[in-house]
Amino acid sequence: METIKLTIDKKNIEVEKGTTVLKAAQKAGIDIPSLCYFSLDGMKIENKPGGCRVCVVEVEGRRNLAPACATEVSEGMVIKTNSMRVLNARRTVLELILSDHPFDCLVCAKSGNCELQSLAHRMGVREIPYQGAQSTYRKDTSPSIIRDIDKCIMCRRCEMMCNDVQTVGALSAVNRGFMAVVAPAFEMNLEKSPCTYCGQCVAVCPTGALTEVDHSREVIKALADPTKTVIVQTAPAVRAALGEEFGLKAGTLVTGKMVSALRELGFDYVFDTDFAADLTIMEEGTELLERLTRYLNGDKQVRLPILTSCCPAWVNFFEHNFPELKDVPSTARSPQQMFGSIAKTYFAKKLNIDRKDLVVVSIMPCLAKKYECQRDEFKVDGNPDVDFSLSTRELANLIKLANIDFHALPESEFDLPLGESTGAGVIFGTTGGVIEAAVRTAYELYTQKPLPKITFEELRGLDGIRSATVDFDGLKLNIGIAHGLGNARKLLEEVRDGKSHFHAIEIMACPGGCIGGGGQPLHHGDVDILRARQKAIYLEDANKTIRKSHENPYIIKLYEEFLGQPLSEKAHHLLHTHYFDKSTQIIVE
Amino acid sequence: MAIIKLPECKVNQLKEICKSFNHDSGELINVLHKAQEVFGYLPAEVQEIVAKELNVSVAHVYGVVSFYSFFTMTPKGRFPISICMGTACYVRGAEKVLDEFRRELGVKVGESTPDGRYSLACLRCVGACGLAPVVMVGEKVYGRVAPEDVKGILAEYSNL
Numbered sequence: 001m002e003t004i005k006l007t008i009d010k011k012n013i014e015v016e017k018g019t020t021v022l023k024a025a026q027k028a029g030i031d032i033p034s035l036c037y038f039s040l041d042g043m044k045i046e047n048k049p050g051g052c053r054v055c056v057v058e059v060e061g062r063r064n065l066a067p068a069c070a071t072e073v074s075e076g077m078v079i080k081t082n083s084m085r086v087l088n089a090r091r092t093v094l095e096l097i098l099s100d101h102p103f104d105c106l107v108c109a110k111s112g113n114c115e116l117q118s119l120a121h122r123m124g125v126r127e128i129p130y131q132g133a134q135s136t137y138r139k140d141t142s143p144s145i146i147r148d149i150d151k152c153i154m155c156r157r158c159e160m161m162c163n164d165v166q167t168v169g170a171l172s173a174v175n176r177g178f179m180a181v182v183a184p185a186f187e188m189n190l191e192k193s194p195c196t197y198c199g200q201c202v203a204v205c206p207t208g209a210l211t212e213v214d215h216s217r218e219v220i221k222a223l224a225d226p227t228k229t230v231i232v233q234t235a236p237a238v239r240a241a242l243g244e245e246f247g248l249k250a251g252t253l254v255t256g257k258m259v260s261a262l263r264e265l266g267f268d269y270v271f272d273t274d275f276a277a278d279l280t281i282m283e284e285g286t287e288l289l290e291r292l293t294r295y296l297n298g299d300k301q302v303r304l305p306i307l308t309s310c311c312p313a314w315v316n317f318f319e320h321n322f323p324e325l326k327d328v329p330s331t332a333r334s335p336q337q338m339f340g341s342i343a344k345t346y347f348a349k350k351l352n353i354d355r356k357d358l359v360v361v362s363i364m365p366c367l368a369k370k371y372e373c374q375r376d377e378f379k380v381d382g383n384p385d386v387d388f389s390l391s392t393r394e395l396a397n398l399i400k401l402a403n404i405d406f407h408a409l410p411e412s413e414f415d416l417p418l419g420e421s422t423g424a425g426v427i428f429g430t431t432g433g434v435i436e437a438a439v440r441t442a443y444e445l446y447t448q449k450p451l452p453k454i455t456f457e458e459l460r461g462l463d464g465i466r467s468a469t470v471d472f473d474g475l476k477l478n479i480g481i482a483h484g485l486g487n488a489r490k491l492l493e494e495v496r497d498g499k500s501h502f503h504a505i506e507i508m509a510c511p512g513g514c515i516g517g518g519g520q521p522l523h524h525g526d527v528d529i530l531r532a533r534q535k536a537i538y539l540e541d542a543n544k545t546i547r548k549s550h551e552n553p554y555i556i557k558l559y560e561e562f563l564g565q566p567l568s569e570k571a572h573h574l575l576h577t578h579y580f581d582k583s584t585q586i587i588v589e
Numbered sequence: 590m591a592i593i594k595l596p597e598c599k600v601n602q603l604k605e606i607c608k609s610f611n612h613d614s615g616e617l618i619n620v621l622h623k624a625q626e627v628f629g630y631l632p633a634e635v636q637e638i639v640a641k642e643l644n645v646s647v648a649h650v651y652g653v654v655s656f657y658s659f660f661t662m663t664p665k666g667r668f669p670i671s672i673c674m675g676t677a678c679y680v681r682g683a684e685k686v687l688d689e690f691r692r693e694l695g696v697k698v699g700e701s702t703p704d705g706r707y708s709l710a711c712l713r714c715v716g717a718c719g720l721a722p723v724v725m726v727g728e729k730v731y732g733r734v735a736p737e738d739v740k741g742i743l744a745e746y747s748n749l
Contacts, residue, residue: 168646170648172649174651175656183648185633185646
């Protein structure tokens, strides 16, 4: 490794060649403020257009100031990050950005978590000397995401996420100069674009330009309505991240406190999406084995690999981009929707109430879930299986709103029957988890033998594309895993071109899987937060007594009492779905 | 894809253009130049075809089209009128000439007359600064144009 010696603010440091001034300074404990720059180290995600000039530094011997994020270190460099010249330039840049930014911090959804606001605070900006025109643009509300472009500072992070990482291509910078905005093609609304609602643009937006559609008011209203029974389900990744919103260290598991908080909020039953994840494994695992058996028996019609279908953004992605492959993914609904479907049939019947009087709320790390629960195929006579989907962030706000001291909450258990889950259900929250859960069950169903080892380390990690071969007692099963839609696209293209050697592929749209979802507490580019959340998920799994979905006693009971067998007619009706060709969605008006 | 309202022969021509650039996304601007030559403008349908052929997003293509003033999404008139707004023309009164064209034609910059005869556009420097202010109608260049000349210029085309 070639190294470079340089001086930053009189500190002598040595870093690897190719390091930027920004990263080199970070290593020396010097935090150069930046705004447009964004990275998730080790995940090949980086945005450095060098556009905002907030991170400028003075380099001895160089005439102009250098953007630290886009300037590589060189031997003997002498850098000042806090000289008068630098501070003045930085302030001017910030004041100019602020001169075209609305002053509605008091009512902005991003207030308190806004990078522009923090920067203005840090720089001690007290007035804006520049008066001039402010650019305005219409507000665009989709089922999941709100675009308020007046608050956009053109950092291009969303564009990088949407195009380079996710390869969705819904957003691009359009027009020029003062009129420039980030928008879908022909400045259509997001709803008419190929947007998958993965929410990664929202996850990286430094300001309030991109936010989620907030459904918490509707939930409060339902909770206050005495004629309604309101139940809640919580996705696996929520418990590994919610604590961050209350100042707890990333990776702190808050399952028990979360359950208590939900109960205090007034939910009549606090259930777990993990239960539905176990149910998903029963259906998806059986479907995998069925297709595999047919394939091994020489059936040429069978489509392999089977693709997981839990992730709604991923479903949107292939409906838009690979409609010719729409019979390849599993037909199993996502755990959110399986839960809703079972709640409004099986559970409503147990309570002896009409489905219209049962309100199902989901707490999700995800923004695409908001769109998913509004899909027509998940409604019965106009009544949705899942009424409202809230993000982890929205839940945290609700808890604060209700004056609940999160830290003082006792730990409590989920309600039964839809709150019982296994370790397999928990790991759905991270990349690699769904397929590991499926393998745990499929192995035992196929071989009729107990698993020699419950965990599959070879399926874990944070690399964008991973593969492993699992030995099913002589049958070698090739498994692929992708997270991030750009990585998914690569595997999909192989499938389309008939070059894929996998039997099963797990796909999650967000980098890291649901732990890095668009509805999670903002990580502000700290990849260690994702690692900590992943670790927490696997810890929760390890702490469970039952770790295989097919051993969940309440799942067994559900099949005995209600569904019959996996893939039964009733199961098909309630737990499976079909997909649409959305490639015609680019409508020109 | 949207419902294509474009003549098939022109669509095929467009696909040939993309092919001649090896479907290279780096040639997007060149492809759009040629496409505008074929269609006279770049409607959404054309951009969608280009995006598909070059394997880039439609949003990206629109980003480029909306950035460069040379590209237009509205069809040009039979006689496209361009007024130079370069520095030399501007200081010698190009804006007053433009105002006169706007008044005479009743359209804004970037628009066409309802009969499709004229369209009005601004451009930056045609390299004839000695003749400032300069107006172009199609390929024909008019120099030292004063607002009073506008009626006469338009009269040349009124019976064509």
